[in-house]
Amino acid sequence: MMVHFVVFASLWLLAFSGPAVGAEDMPTTKPQVQTRDSQAAMTPATALAALKEGNARFVANATKRRDWSAKVVATASGQYPFAAVLGCMDSRVPIEVVFDQGIGDVFGVRVAGNVVNADELGSLEYAVSVGTKVIVVLGHTGCGAVKGAMSDVQLGNLTGLLAKIHPAVEAAHCGAPQDSSCVTKVAEENVRQSLKEIQHGSPYLAKHFDERTVTLVGAMYDVASGRVTFLEN
């Protein structure tokens, strides 16, 4: 009798506990990771769409369930990421999480204020040389680096980094760092500055953009909603 009750209770729980949260992205025996073929099959448009879909899953709290250990094993012999994201170091904007991507899917280049120098350009050139189809510059609301530049913070090596954001502060031409909408405006302008520096700082990348084998886009992440909004060109 007790066994019957336990079985019945279990079935009831199964029936009424609702759908499982998140979609499976792989059969349990064969982890789905980016391969040379799957990467080659993607275009700049499908690569961008994959990032947009991933962020939509993240915002809906319906991220894919992943067997991380299996992905580690499956990617041990190589990586074929379809995207590269230049983002800020901000702890609230982890690239793979906000785009709901797994191991081996995305190159992440992170530096305070998502600024561009030769090291970032070299990193992005490497990403493209191994087949990446889309480069995203991802700024975000409430950016501390942007606020620091607006406040003209002086601190060791940070001073030089913030100097790269000063042109965006001047271009945005708005209020103080206490004004969150102004911080967002400067952060967006800073993304546009980084886009220009990527476009003009690397003949190798520019050739790929011109040939439309790689696309370059800017985006803003909202730390309050989790949503990524891609900028119009």
Ligand SMILES: [Zn+2]
């Ligand atoms: Zn930031």
